[in-house]
Amino acid sequence: MTITASGSLPPSAPVAVQILDLLMGGWRAGVVSTFAELGVADGLAAGGLTPAQLAVRLGLEHDTAERFFRAGASVGLLRRGEHDTLELTELGRALASDDGSMRNFARWTGSTAERATWAHLATAVRTGRSPFAAMHGSGVWEFMESDPDTAAVFNSAMTELSKRVIQPVIEAFDFSRFSSVTDVGGGRGALLAAVLRKHPEMTGVLFDQPDVVSRSLPELSDAAVAHRVTVKSGSFFDGVPSGSDLFMISNVLHDWDDGRSRLILRNIAEAMHEGAHIAVVEAVAGLDDTADKAISLMDMDMLLLCEGKQRTVEEFRLLMAEVGIELVGVSRAGLQSVVEGRKVSGETGTPGSPRSR
Numbered sequence: 001m002t003i004t005a006s007g008s009l010p011p012s013a014p015v016a017v018q019i020l021d022l023l024m025g026g027w028r029a030g031v032v033s034t035f036a037e038l039g040v041a042d043g044l045a046a047g048g049l050t051p052a053q054l055a056v057r058l059g060l061e062h063d064t065a066e067r068f069f070r071a072g073a074s075v076g077l078l079r080r081g082e083h084d085t086l087e088l089t090e091l092g093r094a095l096a097s098d099d100g101s102m103r104n105f106a107r108w109t110g111s112t113a114e115r116a117t118w119a120h121l122a123t124a125v126r127t128g129r130s131p132f133a134a135m136h137g138s139g140v141w142e143f144m145e146s147d148p149d150t151a152a153v154f155n156s157a158m159t160e161l162s163k164r165v166i167q168p169v170i171e172a173f174d175f176s177r178f179s180s181v182t183d184v185g186g187g188r189g190a191l192l193a194a195v196l197r198k199h200p201e202m203t204g205v206l207f208d209q210p211d212v213v214s215r216s217l218p219e220l221s222d223a224a225v226a227h228r229v230t231v232k233s234g235s236f237f238d239g240v241p242s243g244s245d246l247f248m249i250s251n252v253l254h255d256w257d258d259g260r261s262r263l264i265l266r267n268i269a270e271a272m273h274e275g276a277h278i279a280v281v282e283a284v285a286g287l288d289d290t291a292d293k294a295i296s297l298m299d300m301d302m303l304l305l306c307e308g309k310q311r312t313v314e315e316f317r318l319l320m321a322e323v324g325i326e327l328v329g330v331s332r333a334g335l336q337s338v339v340e341g342r343k344v345s346g347e348t349g350t351p352g353s354p355r356s357r
Contacts, residue, residue, distance in 0.1 A: 182205040210234075
């Protein structure tokens with residue numbers, strides 16, 4: 001039987017071929033990750049080279065490199081030019097080290113921390129628990145602290161992804177209604193900087209761990225908004241700075257189970273004055289079939305790494321209600337959505353109260 005390497009088969013293909021093609025998706029991902037790890041796109045940045053020349057530039061064994069470049073072409077990263085030279089396709093160029101790159105995200109998905117953990121998906125589904133600590137000796141966040149090289153790749157990967165989230169979010173959500181915003185778990189401030197740049201009348205607070213916000217000044221300065229940002233450090237598990245009209249939290253809650261997410265939301269709710277709003281930026285499950293094809297896989301990744309989850313609107317509604325926040329709307333922003341809530345009158349939920357589980 002004939003098998004394609006493109007990941008796209010006609011509906012008439014035999015079922016066995018379709019299953020095999022699905023299973024080969026992991027192999028294709030491995031080629032992409034290795035292409036990024038080896039720096040193939042950077043090696044070809046100055047122009048086409050023969051396989052032998054590129055192997056020498058990258059320090060690769062010649063015959064094996066030739067076979068790997070063939071695999072790279074099969075998944076659409078390379079093409080053959082004149083005189084048997086290799087050239088980058090548009091997909092291949094996206095793995096070069098530049099501002100529009102996806103290189104570090106590809107490197108992260110190929111890392112032992114990520115890919116080897118996926119081998120234990122069955123265990124995670126059976127138990128509802130992440131196998132990460134059993135495999136690597138500690139939970140994912142502790143692992144990052146102990147392995148700075150992996151942490152650097154992971155942090156760069158998350159930065160690459162966040163840059164693709166920012167523009168759709170600031171276009172989809174009406175920030176102009178607010179005079180001040182606190183970005184909870186805001187990292188180095190890329191999303192906050194974009195919001196403030198678009199809305200020059202707003203002020204902001206950037207809140208995250210001390211070692212994270214200590215590296216925020218270049219991001220804020222490049223956006224010319226540093227003078228409108230107050231940087232505060234701490235853990236959102238302990239508390240959140242109060243005073244803003246809007247509290248924004250982007251791609252944080254999916255890292256945590258319901259209990260920890262509820263605690264984060266409760267701390268935000270306690271920092272909100274009555275009528276203040278919250279904007280939760282996440283890939284929300286269950287909104288449409290096309291997005292769910294990606295979000296359902298993201299959900300499994302969250303389960304594997306940290307027992308987190310991609311939630312539905314109703315799941316967000318319930319979590320918010322338990323801490324005194326009313327869900328008032330959902331704005332689609334590409335694959336992401338902005339789930340908006342408003343602080344309602346009364347005390348936030350406490351353990352043992354009707355609002356808590």
